[in-house]
Structure formats: structure tokens, C-alpha cells
Amino acid sequence: MSTSRPPATVRSPLAPGLALSVDPAWLLARRATHAATARQAEQIRRTGTTRWLDRQLAPARIDDRACDRFVARTFPAAVADLPTIMRLTGDKPWEAQASLSRATLWRQLTTRRPLLERVVETWHDHLHIALDSDKVHGWVAGYDRQAIRPHALGRFADLLHASLTHPAMLRYLDNTWSTADHPVENLAREVLELHTVGVGAYTEADVAALSRLLTGFTVDERTGGFVYRPEWHALGPVRIVGFGHANASPGAGPAAVRALAEHLASHPAALRRGCTRLARRFVSDYPPRSLLSRLDVTYRSHRTAIAPVLRTLFTSTEFAASTGQKWARPQEFLAAAYAASSPTYRPPAEKTPWAPLGTYAWIVHGLGHQPLAHPDPEGYPDRNDAWRHPGAMLGIWNAAEAVAGGWDATLTHRGWARTFGLTTQLTYHQAATRLHVGLHGYVPAAPDRDAVATFLRDSTLRRGVPSATERMSPQAIEWNADEAVRLVLASPYMSLR
Incomplete structure (x- = not known):
């Protein structure tokens, strides 16, 4: 007769008072997806973590047409070119911001390619363009579709080149009027400082040389497409962080920038x-050197390919x-919280790009994590301390109330009690454990289980911690299930990754 072993536990350095149960499937779900749910963890467990990972690293082989069709139908400006955006919005391209932001949230919530969405978000932070910048209204959708998504799991050299030559980046960092007579240094500086080698690995002379190499890279304001103007290009040899090019003819610019992207992507500092x-x-936040060394070797041996590094x-x-x-960033927290109830989309009566997922988007905006909207070129931070402070905690608690209460009328569900199978056949202890494990995957410590069990039972006006054998009453299920969910969503368990 075999007996099941209790799960192994670890003490989190972020919440040392908690003993967290270790589950490889849940760990991969929390880190490789936005909407980490019990269903996602079970799918990983059934498939096998390695096989699931290999499938996710080849997203073109995964049928995600349902998500793509929904985005195209509900947020058409998120997948349109500039002329189409102008037509869809009545020459108000800033309305495309709402479409792209909500399309991003929907993909994170429902996609069958969740790892791709996580990596797309990572590169949007690294090669960042602020969605709200008035320089790029109507252009960022193309940046997401043409530069980031096609290369997110490809070679970093190709991603870098697609980013720095995309019309949205050229506009955002003021390169559209950069000429031989007046080179503009904004794009050159950010490519070196933020996108590749970083502070300390380049000089002001490198910035000046790169700004000259990028002259003539501009935008067709009518079509929104990239244009190279050789007559604007500054000639003469350049040296940029060890890269040299004769740059001797007006037509040399595009080939030189392509070669530079290869060089910078392979530079040890980048x-x-x-x-x-x-x-x-x-x-x-502080990855072990042993891991970084192996990632370094993989990156070099695969010519800047990203998928092998992630594997x-x-x-x-x-x-x-x-x-x-890791603490969950707000978009991860909200996607996981909403996805737990398997919500059904209900089209809003209002026909504006701000109406679908309106409350969801309002909450994530209030938490300071609206997709693609960090106000400066550095992108959203990825450090625990940036997201865990008193104001952020209050925001998470308020968000937990909104999610548990079903405030977003465009995302409806069948009720939390039905979602988690809360019936009078369960004890209060079993129901509390089911809510915890179903929402975040960690087996709760006895005091944390008992706190939720006690809250559930209090609807019967019988105070105190219920016994291990006391079964739930119908009143407890009807009156307190939603608020018990809120307690679990607001707990540190839900935010620990």
C-alpha cells in the first residue's frame, strides 16, 4: 500500500514567514504565462514540462486562430497599418492606443501561446516605445506586429535591427529628421545605453558615430512605412564600439546598419x-552566475538565437x-486572477475602443502597468522592489475586490462557488484549501487555511475556527464564497511567483 508524500516546501526570501509548496508544473505556469491557473498547470503536468516548453518555443505550430480572430474583430486598430488606422479612427490615431492595450490584455488572458506573450512583453520593455507618446500614435501597433512579435523568439540581432529601423522607433527617438548636416543623437544613445551594451561600454564618440550612420533613416508620413533617404546620409568612416565601416557611398547606410546590428547583438556587454x-x-532579481554563464554559452553558440537561451x-x-x-507584476496578477474563473466575453453596448475590457484595463492602469505605456524609454522595471510598496499593496487589495466581485461587465463567469466546486459535501477546511490551491497553486499553511475557513463559516453566525469535519452550509456558499476568493487573491500567496 503506497502513501502519497506531502509536497516539498521552500521558504521564500520575499516572504520568509511562508512555506511554499514546490510544484514544477505550477512554477512553469507562473513564470512562463501571464494567466497561471490550475488548468494551465494541469495541462503542463499532463504534457510534461519539457514537451510543453518545446511546443511553446515553436509558437507557429500552435493553433491560436481563435485568439487572433477575436483581436482582429474586437480591436481592429491593433493589427492594422497606418492608413487603415486613420480610416478606422476617423483620423484620430490616438484611439489605436486603446485597441492595442486591450488586445495585449486579451492575448495574455486567453492565448494558447502564453510563453510568446511573456517574451513579447519582455522585449517591449527592453526595446521600449511609450504607447502614450504623441510621436507614435498609430505607429506602435505596427511596431508590435512587425518588429517585436515576429522576432521575439528568433535571433536578437534580427530583433534589434527590426526595432531600430522601425518607423515607430525612428519617430519616438527623433531620427526622422536626422540628416548629414544635423545628426540627431537620441536613437543612437538609447540603442547603445538601453538596447545593447549599456553604460560604461561606449563613449560619446560612439554615440556621435552611430548618429551619423543613422542619418537618412526616416518615415513616409503618408503610408507609415520606413524610408531610407541616401541624400540625407552622412558619409565617412565610422567606429562604433569596435565596429568599423567605410560608409563611403550614399547607399551604404542600410547595409552598414544591418552589419552593426549583428555586431552589437554579439558584443559581450550586450x-x-x-x-x-x-x-x-x-x-x-539576482540570477545565479552559474546560470548566466550557461546562458552566455548558449547565446554565443546559437548566433544570438533567443529560443535556445530560454530552453x-x-x-x-x-x-x-x-x-x-519573484513577485508578480500587476499584469501577471490580474491575468491569473481573471483567468481563474474561465470568464466569458460579453460585448459591451458602447461601440468605442475603450469599452471592451474597460474595468480590467482601468484596474491595470491604476496599478501603474498599462501595457506598453511606461513613460520613458527604459520600459517597465523588472525588480521586486519596484512593485511592492504600500501604494502598490493597496492597489492589489482593491484589485482583488474588483476581480472577486466581477466588476468588469465584459468578462462574466458562472460564480466562484461553481468554478471551484464548493458544495455542502465539503468541509470548511477542504473548501478553503480548494480556493487556495485553485487560485495560486500553493498548499496553504494551516493558519492561512483556517483563516479562510473561518471567514466562510462566519455567515452562519457560529464564531470560531470550524472543526476539521464540519461541512459547509448552503448559506456560507451563497453569502461568503466571493469574499473568501477576495481574501485569497489579496494574500501574498497569489503574488508570489
Whole structure:
């Protein structure tokens, strides 16, 4: 006769008072998806973590047409070119912001390619364009569709080149009027400082040389497409962080920038920063050097390919040991909380780009994490301390109330009691454990289980912690299930990744 062993537990450095149960499927769901749910964890467990990961690293093979069709139908400006956006919005391209922001939230909530969405978000933070900037109204949708998504799991050299030559980036960082007579340094500086090698690895002379190399890279304001104007291009040899080019003819610009992107993407400083960003996003704020060294080797040996680096990361012992080492960022918290109830979309009566997912978007905006909207070129931070402070905690608690109470009329569900199968056949202890494990995957400590069990039972006006055998009453299920969900959503368990 076999007996099941209790799950292994670890103490989180972020909440040392909690003993967190270790579950490889839940860990991968929390880190590799936005909407980490019990269903997602079970799918990973059935498929096998390695096989699931390999499928996710080849997203083109996954049928996600249902999500794509919904986005195209509900948020058409999120997948349109500039002329179409102007037509859809009545020459008000800023309305495309709402479509792209909500399309991003919907994808994170429902996609069958969740790892792709996580990596897309990572590169949007790294190669950031602020959605709310008046320089790029109508252009950011194209940046997401043409530069970030096609290359998110490809080669970083291709991603970098697509980013720095995209019309949205050229407009955002003022390169559209950069000429031989008046080179503009904004784009050159951010490419070196933020996108590749980082502070300390380049000089002001490198910035000046790169700004000259980028002259003539501009935008067709009518079509929204990229244009290279050779007559604007500054000629003469350039040296940029060890890269040299004769740059001797007006037509040399595009080929030189393509070669520079290859050089910068392979530079040791850029390599180190890129691998650290991925490890910080998916493992911990301070990823072990042993892991970074292996990511470095993988990156080099695969010519800047991103998917092999992620496979090395997610199959590493360091990742397996990282339970509880990250706090969820607000978009992750909200997607997981909403997805737990398997919501059904209900089209709003109001026909504006702000109406669908309106409350959901309002909550994430209030938490300071509206998709793609960080106000400066650095993108949203990926450190625990940036998201865990008194104001942020209050926001999470308020968000938990909104989610538990079903405030978003465009996302309806059948009720929390039905979602988690709360019946009078369950004891209060069993119901409380079911809510905890169903929402975040961690087996709660006895005091945390008892707190929720006591709250559920209080609807019967019988005070005190229920016994281990006392079954739920119909009144407790009807009156307190939603608020018990709110308690669990507001707990540190829900936010620990």
C-alpha cells in the first residue's frame, strides 16, 4: 500500500514567514504565462514540462486562430497599418492606443501561446516605445506586429535591427529628421545605453558615430512605412564600439546598419545584459552566475538565437529552485486572477475602443502597468522592489475586490462557488484549501487555511475556527464564497511567483 508524500516546501526570501509548496508544473505556469491557473498547470503536468516548453518555443505550430480572430474583430486598430488606422479612427490615431492595450490584455488572458506573450512583453520593455507618446500614435501597433512579435523568439540581432529601423522607433527617438548636416543623437544613445551594451561600454564618440550612420533613416508620413533617404546620409568612416565601416557611398547606410546590428547583438556587454534581463524576468532579481554563464554559452553558440537561451533557462536547476523568488507584476496578477474563473466575453453596448475590457484595463492602469505605456524609454522595471510598496499593496487589495466581485461587465463567469466546486459535501477546511490551491497553486499553511475557513463559516453566525469535519452550509456558499476568493487573491500567496 503506497502513501502519497506531502509536497516539498521552500521558504521564500520575499516572504520568509511562508512555506511554499514546490510544484514544477505550477512554477512553469507562473513564470512562463501571464494567466497561471490550475488548468494551465494541469495541462503542463499532463504534457510534461519539457514537451510543453518545446511546443511553446515553436509558437507557429500552435493553433491560436481563435485568439487572433477575436483581436482582429474586437480591436481592429491593433493589427492594422497606418492608413487603415486613420480610416478606422476617423483620423484620430490616438484611439489605436486603446485597441492595442486591450488586445495585449486579451492575448495574455486567453492565448494558447502564453510563453510568446511573456517574451513579447519582455522585449517591449527592453526595446521600449511609450504607447502614450504623441510621436507614435498609430505607429506602435505596427511596431508590435512587425518588429517585436515576429522576432521575439528568433535571433536578437534580427530583433534589434527590426526595432531600430522601425518607423515607430525612428519617430519616438527623433531620427526622422536626422540628416548629414544635423545628426540627431537620441536613437543612437538609447540603442547603445538601453538596447545593447549599456553604460560604461561606449563613449560619446560612439554615440556621435552611430548618429551619423543613422542619418537618412526616416518615415513616409503618408503610408507609415520606413524610408531610407541616401541624400540625407552622412558619409565617412565610422567606429562604433569596435565596429568599423567605410560608409563611403550614399547607399551604404542600410547595409552598414544591418552589419552593426549583428555586431552589437554579439558584443559581450550586450550579450551579458540580454541574458541577465531574461534571467531576471523568469528566475530572480539576482540570477545565479552559474546560470548566466550557461546562458552566455548558449547565446554565443546559437548566433544570438533567443529560443535556445530560454530552453536552457527553463530546464536549469536554478530555475527549478526559484519558487517564491519573484513577485508578480500587476499584469501577471490580474491575468491569473481573471483567468481563474474561465470568464466569458460579453460585448459591451458602447461601440468605442475603450469599452471592451474597460474595468480590467482601468484596474491595470491604476496599478501603474498599462501595457506598453511606461513613460520613458527604459520600459517597465523588472525588480521586486519596484512593485511592492504600500501604494502598490493597496492597489492589489482593491484589485482583488474588483476581480472577486466581477466588476468588469465584459468578462462574466458562472460564480466562484461553481468554478471551484464548493458544495455542502465539503468541509470548511477542504473548501478553503480548494480556493487556495485553485487560485495560486500553493498548499496553504494551516493558519492561512483556517483563516479562510473561518471567514466562510462566519455567515452562519457560529464564531470560531470550524472543526476539521464540519461541512459547509448552503448559506456560507451563497453569502461568503466571493469574499473568501477576495481574501485569497489579496494574500501574498497569489503574488508570489
